[in-house]
Each structure stands twice: as C-alpha cells, then as structure tokens.
Amino acid sequence: MKLIDEYRDNELLVRLRERIHRQARGIGRGVTLMEVCGTHTYAIGRYGIRRILPENVRLISGPGCPVCVTSASDVGRALDMAGKKGVIFTTFGDMLKVPGPGGESLQKLRAKGADVRVVGSTIEAMRIATDNPGSEVVFMGIGFETTTPTVASMIKTCARLGVKNMSLYSVHKLVPPAIEALLADSELKVDGFLCPGHVSAIIGTRPYEMIPRKKKAAVIAGFEPVDILEGVSMILEQIITGEFTVENQYGRAVKPHGNTKAVELMEEVFMPAPSQWRGLGVIPESGLVLRPEYSSFDAIERFDVPYREYEQEEGCMCGHILRGVASPEECPLFKTSCTPHDPVGPCMVSREGTCAAHYRFS
Amino acid sequence: MLEIDQDNMAVIDIGGVRREVSLDIMDEPVAVGDFVLCHAGFAIRKVDEVDAEERLALLREILEA
Numbered sequence: 059m060k061l062i063d064e065y066r067d068n069e070l071l072v073r074l075r076e077r078i079h080r081q082a083r084g085i086g087r088g089v090t091l092m093e094v095c096g097t098h099t100y101a102i103g104r105y106g107i108r109r110i111l112p113e114n115v116r117l118i119s120g121p122g123c124p125v126c127v128t129s130a131s132d133v134g135r136a137l138d139m140a141g142k143k144g145v146i147f148t149t150f151g152d153m154l155k156v157p158g159p160g161g162e163s164l165q166k167l168r169a170k171g172a173d174v175r176v177v178g179s180t181i182e183a184m185r186i187a188t189d190n191p192g193s194e195v196v197f198m199g200i201g202f203e204t205t206t207p208t209v210a211s212m213i214k215t216c217a218r219l220g221v222k223n224m225s226l227y228s229v230h231k232l233v234p235p236a237i238e239a240l241l242a243d244s245e246l247k248v249d250g251f252l253c254p255g256h257v258s259a260i261i262g263t264r265p266y267e268m269i270p271r272k273k274k275a276a277v278i279a280g281f282e283p284v285d286i287l288e289g290v291s292m293i294l295e296q297i298i299t300g301e302f303t304v305e306n307q308y309g310r311a312v313k314p315h316g317n318t319k320a321v322e323l324m325e326e327v328f329m330p331a332p333s334q335w336r337g338l339g340v341i342p343e344s345g346l347v348l349r350p351e352y353s354s355f356d357a358i359e360r361f362d363v364p365y366r367e368y369e370q371e372e373g374c375m376c377g378h379i380l381r382g383v384a385s386p387e388e389c390p391l392f393k394t395s396c397t398p399h400d401p402v403g404p405c406m407v408s409r410e411g412t413c414a415a416h417y418r419f420s
Numbered sequence: 421m422l423e424i425d426q427d428n429m430a431v432i433d434i435g436g437v438r439r440e441v442s443l444d445i446m447d448e449p450v451a452v453g454d455f456v457l458c459h460a461g462f463a464i465r466k467v468d469e470v471d472a473e474e475r476l477a478l479l480r481e482i483l484e485a
Contacts (some may be wrong), residue, residue, distance in 0.1 A: 059435050060455070061455055061467060061469065061472055064472075064476055065476075068451075070476075070479065070480070070483070073483040074479075074483065083463055150460070178459020178461055179442075179460050179462065180460070180461065180462065181442055181461050182461070199476060201460075204460075204464065205459065205460055207445045207462070207464075208445060208459070208460050208461065209461045210446060211442070211444045211462070215444075222459050256457070256464070259457060259464055259465045260464060284476075284479070288479060307475075308471035308476065309468065309471040309475060310467050310468045310471045311457050311465050311467055311468070312465075313465075313468075317445065317464060317465055319445060319446065319447030320445045320447065320464065323445060326422070363425070391438050420469050
C-alpha cells in the first residue's frame with residue numbers, strides 16, 4: 059500500500075540497523091529508551107525491533123496503553139454504571155476484559171445480563187442512543203489526545219441535536235503530564251523518549267519541550283519499521299552530540315501546531331483534573347472532565363456513582379511495568395496465571411499492552 | 421479517500437476495505453484522492469505525501485554517506 063510499503067523497505071532497514079549499531083558502539087555505555095505509546099509497543103513487538111537492536115540499547119514501554127493505565131477504581135465505577143437497570147453501557151473493545159475489583163470485568167457483567175456494547179466510534183455510540191430513546195446510553199471514554207477530540211465532537215453533537223439519553227463517563231488522560239511524572243521519578247533511568255505519533259498529530263511538537271530541558275532526547279516517530287528505527291537512530295544521535303531537542307521524524311502526519319481544531323474542541327468541552335493512573339498514582343491536571351457547560355452529560359453526576367478505592371490484584375506487576383521499572387518477564391504471574399485469554403492485569407488485556415506484546419512476540 | 425457527503429462524512433479505502441469516517445475534527449481541507457490518518461471513526465490529519473517522499477529521500481542520502 060502506498061505510503062506504507064516504502065516505510066518497510068528491507069534495504070533501508072538493514073542500513074538503519076548498521077547505523078544504529080555504529081552509533082551504539084560509539085556511545086559505549088548502556089542506554090535506555092522509552093516508547094510512550096501503545097501503538098509503538100505493538101509495532102516494536104510485531105516487527106521484532108528489540109531483537110535487532112544492539113545489546114547496550116534497551117527499549118522499554120511506558121504508560122501509553124489507554125486501558126492499561128485505567129485504575130481499578132475507575133473500572134469499578136464503570137461496573138457500577140453498567141449494572142444499573144435501563145442502562146446501555148458502550149465503550150471501545152479493549153475495555154471489556156480489563157479486570158476490576160475482585161476480577162470482575164465488563165465482559166463478565168455482560169455475561170450476567172448487563173447491556174454492554176462495544177463500539178468502534180463515538181458516532182456508533184450516539185446512534186445507539188438515538189435508536190433507543192427509552193434507554194440511558196453511557197459511553198465510557200478512554201484514551202489520550204488522539205481519541206478525546208472524537209468524544210468532544212460527540213458531546214457537542216448531542217448538545218446541538220438535543221440527544222438527552224446519552225452521557226459520558228470520562229477517564230480520558232493526557233500524555234504530557236504523565237511524561238512529566240516519569241521525568242520526576244528518580245527510580246526511572248531513561249536517556250530518551252520515542253514520543254507518540256498519533257497523539258502528536260493532534261497536540262503537535264511543543265508539549266514535549268520539558269524533555270530536552272531535563273537533558274533527555276525526544277523524537278516523535280511513526281509506526282512503520284523504518285519510522286521506529288530512524289526514531290531510535292535520531293535519539294542516539296542526540297545522546298552522542300549532547301544536543302537535546304524535540305525532533306519530529308513523523309512529519310508526514312505531525313505538524314508543529316498539531317490539529318488546532320481538534321485541540322480547540324477538546325478544550326471547549328473538557329477541562330483538566332487530577333487523574334489516577336495505574337502504576338503512576340494520581341497525577342495533577344492529567345485527566346479530563348466535562349466543563350460545567352456540558353456537565354449535564356456527565357454520567358457520574360447523572361447516576362450518582364461514588365468513587366471507591368480498590369487495590370490491584372496481588373502479585374500483578376502492571377504498575378511497575380507501566381513505569382518502565384520492571385519487564386513483564388519479571389512478573390510471577392506472566393504466562394502462568396496471567397495470559398491474554400485470562401488476564402489478571404490490564405497490561406495483558408489490550409494488544410497494545412506491554413505484557414500482551416511480550417507474550418505474543420517473544 | 422473515495423467520496424465525501426454533505427454530512428461531512430467520508431468513505432475511505434484501507435487496503436481494499438471501505439470504511440466510513442467523520443471529517444468533523446479535521447482542521448485542513450481534504451479532497452477525494454487524499455490520504456488521511458484515521459482513528460476511531462474519525463479522520464484526524466491529512467498525510468503529507470510530499471513530506472513522506474522527501475523524508476525517505478533524505479534518509480537514503482544520510483545512510484549512503
């Protein structure tokens with residue numbers, strides 16, 4: 059396919075690999091790079107990128123898989139809403155298997171008779187609401203800046219068309235505050251970040267400027283093998299020269315200003331709020347809640363579902379893995395009691411989860 | 421992109437599969453024949469074909485040097 063095949067060109071990949079090995083020999087010491095995007099995690103696994111990197115270049119995954127960073131308490135709240143009579147609960151597919159309190163999940167709740175439906179877009183969720191005027195339709199919004207504008211668009215359309223039986227349970231999160239939290243974590247030793255391509259298509263290149271200020275490399279990259287290897291090579295070059303800056307490898311989709319309409323939509327409908335991240339804890343201003351003008355669409359208010367604290371499953375190391383301080387293979391549950399078929403922790407659920415990618419490709 | 425209707429919805433072709441996407445959050449004009457990046461039923465950006473080709477040409481040059 060055009061614009062894809064060229065970025066999988068074998069000859070280019072061989073040469074890029076040679077260049078990376080040369081650069082790594084020059085650096086000498088071990089370097090650790092983090093990819094902060096679930097789509098990168100999946101692509102890196104799929105193309106076997108880790109296996110062709112030099113020994114002293116370690117690639118670890120960060121908190122970039124939306125369902126993985128959703129806290130057990132937020133899953134618990136979703137279960138409380140989905141269990142209400144007359145509610146049709148809609149969300150993206152990955153969310154269904156995520157274990158909440160006591161191993162309960164939306165999928166298990168559906169098996170017990172709750173009306174839980176998977177949608178591919180907010181347009182589908184809205185269609186369910188207009189097709190079922192006698193039911194309350196809740197959409198659980200998960201994801202980062204790539205997804206949130208589509209949800210903001212849904213809320214605005216509902217307001218414009220007077221769709222009153224639709225509401226939103228927002229557990230949306232923002233990427234830059236999570237990177238800030240990682241940068242402040244003294245346990246984490248990362249030399250450079252492979253920044254997310256699709257999130258950046260929306261927010262542009264500026265929100266990452268705190269990374270080079272901390273003397274770490276930042277490269278926004280695409281998702282084909284050539285993109286990822288070129289991104290790695292660009293990070294290594296920054297480490298070699300000591301000149302840290304935000305570089306954009308994915309210029310065909312990412313412009314410095316991003317998608318201004320999408321950002322404006324997001325800011326018009328949502329405002330930042332503290333958010334609980336699995337593994338990272340509560341990060342200030344890292345979540346998104348509806349602005350007062352749109353609070354009539356807030357499912358939490360509409361159904362008055364209280365927040366309850368839940369701990370994650372014992373032995374599960376998702377929290378450490380999401381912070382990049384442990385690898386899936388270090389977790390005692392990995393490939394034993396925790397598998398993609400029957401996941402204990404969220405990192406094993408989504409194909410973008412670090413554990414799921416390691417399970418599938420290593 | 422194959423067609424665009426009055427409701428700002430477009431039909432796209434992804435490797436032979438036709439899908440409907442909304443253009444509601446696009447901030448740049450798009451036309452039939454353009455390549456777009458899509459996510460969760462929405463087109464989010466036009467793919468810059470010139471940049472895509474120039475980038476590859478530049479990369480080849482760097483790797484040959």
